[in-house]
Amino acid sequence: MKQIVHPLRRFVRPSVTSSTNCPGCGNGIVTQSILRAVDELEMDIDDFIFVSGIGCAAWIPSPLFNADVLHCTHGRPIAYALGVKMGLPEKKVMVVSGDGDLTAIGGNHLIHNARRNVEMTVVCINNMIYGMTGGQAGPTTPAGVKTTTTPYGSFENPFDISRLVIAAGASFVARWTTMHPREITGSIKKAVSRKGFSFIEVYSQCPVQFGRKSGMNGSVQMMEDYRKRSIRVEKTAGLTAEQLKDRIVVGEFVDIQKPEMVEEIEKIRAGAGWRPG
Amino acid sequence: MMGNEACAEGALAAGCEFAAAYPITPATEIANRLAARLPQVGGAFLQMEDEISSIAAVIGASWTGRKVMTVTSGPGISLMSENIGFAVGVETPCVIVNVQRGSPATGMPTVGVQGDVVQAKHGAHGDYEIIALCPSSPQEMFDHTIRAFNYAEKYRTPVFILSDAFVGHMREEVRIPEAATIERICRKIPPHGADPQTIKGFLDEDIAPMPIFGRGFKAHVTGSCHDEAGKRNLIDVSSLDLLVRSLSNKIIKHKEDITIVDSNYAKGDVVLVSYGPVARAAAAAAGAARTAGLQAGTLRMVTVWPFPDHEIENMARKAKHVIVLENNLGQMYPYIKAAAAGFADVSFLAPSLVGQIHEPERIVAAIREVVQ
Numbered sequence: 238m239k240q241i242v243h244p245l246r247r248f249v250r251p252s253v254t255s256s257t258n259c260p261g262c263g264n265g266i267v268t269q270s271i272l273r274a275v276d277e278l279e280m281d282i283d284d285f286i287f288v289s290g291i292g293c294a295a296w297i298p299s300p301l302f303n304a305d306v307l308h309c310t311h312g313r314p315i316a317y318a319l320g321v322k323m324g325l326p327e328k329k330v331m332v333v334s335g336d337g338d339l340t341a342i343g344g345n346h347l348i349h350n351a352r353r354n355v356e357m358t359v360v361c362i363n364n365m366i367y368g369m370t371g372g373q374a375g376p377t378t379p380a381g382v383k384t385t386t387t388p389y390g391s392f393e394n395p396f397d398i399s400r401l402v403i404a405a406g407a408s409f410v411a412r413w414t415t416m417h418p419r420e421i422t423g424s425i426k427k428a429v430s431r432k433g434f435s436f437i438e439v440y441s442q443c444p445v446q447f448g449r450k451s452g453m454n455g456s457v458q459m460m461e462d463y464r465k466r467s468i469r470v471e472k473t474a475g476l477t478a479e480q481l482k483d484r485i486v487v488g489e490f491v492d493i494q495k496p497e498m499v500e501e502i503e504k505i506r507a508g509a510g511w512r513p514g
Numbered sequence: 515m516m517g518n519e520a521c522a523e524g525a526l527a528a529g530c531e532f533a534a535a536y537p538i539t540p541a542t543e544i545a546n547r548l549a550a551r552l553p554q555v556g557g558a559f560l561q562m563e564d565e566i567s568s569i570a571a572v573i574g575a576s577w578t579g580r581k582v583m584t585v586t587s588g589p590g591i592s593l594m595s596e597n598i599g600f601a602v603g604v605e606t607p608c609v610i611v612n613v614q615r616g617s618p619a620t621g622m623p624t625v626g627v628q629g630d631v632v633q634a635k636h637g638a639h640g641d642y643e644i645i646a647l648c649p650s651s652p653q654e655m656f657d658h659t660i661r662a663f664n665y666a667e668k669y670r671t672p673v674f675i676l677s678d679a680f681v682g683h684m685r686e687e688v689r690i691p692e693a694a695t696i697e698r699i700c701r702k703i704p705p706h707g708a709d710p711q712t713i714k715g716f717l718d719e720d721i722a723p724m725p726i727f728g729r730g731f732k733a734h735v736t737g738s739c740h741d742e743a744g745k746r747n748l749i750d751v752s753s754l755d756l757l758v759r760s761l762s763n764k765i766i767k768h769k770e771d772i773t774i775v776d777s778n779y780a781k782g783d784v785v786l787v788s789y790g791p792v793a794r795a796a797a798a799a800a801g802a803a804r805t806a807g808l809q810a811g812t813l814r815m816v817t818v819w820p821f822p823d824h825e826i827e828n829m830a831r832k833a834k835h836v837i838v839l840e841n842n843l844g845q846m847y848p849y850i851k852a853a854a855a856g857f858a859d860v861s862f863l864a865p866s867l868v869g870q871i872h873e874p875e876r877i878v879a880a881i882r883e884v885v886q
Contacts, residue, residue, distance in 0.1 A: 250732070250734070251711065252711075252743075252745060283730055283732070286727050286728070288574070299734065299736055299746070300734050300736070300745065300746060303732055304732055305577075305727040305728065305731065305732060305733045305735075306733070306734050306735065306736075307574065307577060307727075307735045308734075308735065308736035308737065308738065309570065309573075309574075309597075309600060309737060310570070310596055310597055310600050310737060313566065313567065313570040313597065316562070316566065316567035316570035316571050316574070317570045317571065317573060317574035318574060319560070319567070319570075319571045319574065320532070320534070320570065320571035320572060320573060320574025320575035320576075320577075320578075320582075321574040321575065321577065321578055321727060323532055323558055323560070323571065323574075323575050323578075323580075324531075324532065324574070324575040324576075324577070324578025324579065324580045324727075324728075325578045325727060325728045328727070328728055345563050345564060345566075345567070346563065346567050346570075349562075349563040349567070502553070502558050505553050505558075506553045506554075506556060506558075508553075509550075509553035509554045510554055511553060511554055511555065511556045513556065
């Protein structure tokens with residue numbers, strides 16, 4: 238009998254035979270969405286260099302993707318990715334990491350590289366909790382949610398990550414949830430094709446940590462909640478902040494052209510007298 | 515030429531293509547010069563948002579096969595430490611220049627001290643070995659920077675230049691040799707077209723070929739505990755043991771090739787042991803002592819890490835007495851004492867003021883005292 242092989246298996250490191258994700262984790266959906274984008278762009282996985290930080294989401298490319306992968310320190314993947322892009326400007330550099338990694342400990346690198354508009358695609362998997370360490374609150378945890386470190390409920394204001402990155406100057410910003418796998422793929426395809434800092438935020442369920450603590454116990458329940466609360470950005474015109482309070486605004490928020498830093502450095506080199514070859 | 519400028523020129527002579535740094539006194543002149551010079555040779559200098567991202571970008575660029583460096587002072591090294599440990603753990607060639615300043619805390623930025631010498635070895639968490647060079651003149655800022663790049667490439671490791679505000683801001687004649695006469699070592703990489711499944715790119719005591727990015731090697735580079743192929747292993751303690759031992763043994767095994775000491779002593783001498791700019795005072799003091807009829811010699815550690823214990827021990831076997839001189843309160847002294855104390859008396863002479871290199875007359879007086 239012919240063995241059935243998943244069509245995206247060719248993008249997965251041959252030595253990887255199992256997943257480290259918990260049952261019901263949204264990482265699998267995001268993984269497929271990324272690999273489908275590579276497939277639909279008819280690109281080779283070796284056209285990419287993947288960089289990730291620390292946390293469950295960072296284990297998507299490391300070790301899964303059968304390409305060059307740099308699994309670095311907590312919070313720093315965007316800074317490492319900048320160095321990679323400087324050294325290999327012809328390659329597509331993609332950062333895959335979580336909300337804690339990219340917006341808490343690594344928030345500085347996120348805003349500064351959005352400001353620089355360095356060409357790279359950043360996929361931020363936002364599960365609103367620290368999953369790997371056992372369910373601690375983060376800068377994205379909604380107010381009032383009880384977590385391991387907020388046993389009486391979170392008393393902080395959460396970040397709206399996409400708005401933060403828009404304000405910092407990224408040239409492509411989109412937000413989806415794991416209920417929008419095809420939309421994620423579509424945005425990643427656009428992001429990879431753009432010259433600039435592209436940011437895709439994905440609300441992704443963590444049934445084991447966030448789900449258990451927030452009282453939404455299963456991934457089906459959490460995804461159903463995403464479906465109910467999501468509203469396309471195009472449909473928000475005229476709605477008040479109060480009306481949008483519990484909604485998840487999804488869609489492509491920014492898609493503009495502006496100078497990209499690595500290309501600007503090429504011009505600086507030429508101005509300084511450098512002639513290649 | 516100023517020491518800091520000589521350092522930047524040394525980096526260019528060594529083939530540096532990328533540098534990233536954050537402004538800090540007294541290291542800024544290196545960054546300023548790199549910012550002007552690197553684009554002229556097709557490279558780039560980036561001023562980052564902090565020292566953490568500076569070292570991160572440098573490590574990322576090193577994995578693309580570029581020669582890289584970052585420059586800072588003590589507070590910057592403190593911020594970089596975690597990522598320096600990462601560079602050690604995944605065997606990344608890079609040069610880190612620490613132009614040391616008066617510390618701890620914000621301290622006194624324009625005054626040179628040797629306060630970060632042990633930090634260079636133990637700044638990051640975990641067991642590891644490091645290479646550190648201590649220049650004592652602008653010429654050595656140039657020469658040692660080239661040497662640091664060569665060590666970094668050869669041993670796939672971060673290499674420190676432990677300079678300080680005195681040497682960094684010192685102006686002396688610097689001889690820059692013809693480019694063709696400068697030895698430039700480049701890291702080994704796997705052969706073109708190597709099967710990614712068979713590449714062993716890590717944990718070889720004789721230095722594994724580096725599976726740099728963009729060549730189809732499908733490198734898996736992780737700071738997690740990993741095996742020779744880069745595969746993560748968080749279960750088997752023997753895997754951790756292999757990681758820790760290989761990383762250290764890689765340096766220790768080649769210690770003889772790395773270590774540089776300047777010895778100028780004879781049997782029965784009082785030997786002054788020092789490094790960096792303090793060695794200039796030690797040499798002056800030894801000369802004055804000999805003129806005064808005292809038996810005195812010097813041993814200068816050009817490399818302080820890996821610690822040159824054999825050289826210290828051999829010296830101590832011949833010395834009448836060993837005096838350790840440092841512009842701090844005795845950071846290398848315990849190491850030197852441990853290697854020398856079985857064979858000679860060892861004492862420490864602190865500077866009269868921390869941040870002020872020993873007056874040669876004071877050192878001569880100390881020699882006189884131990885002789886009597």
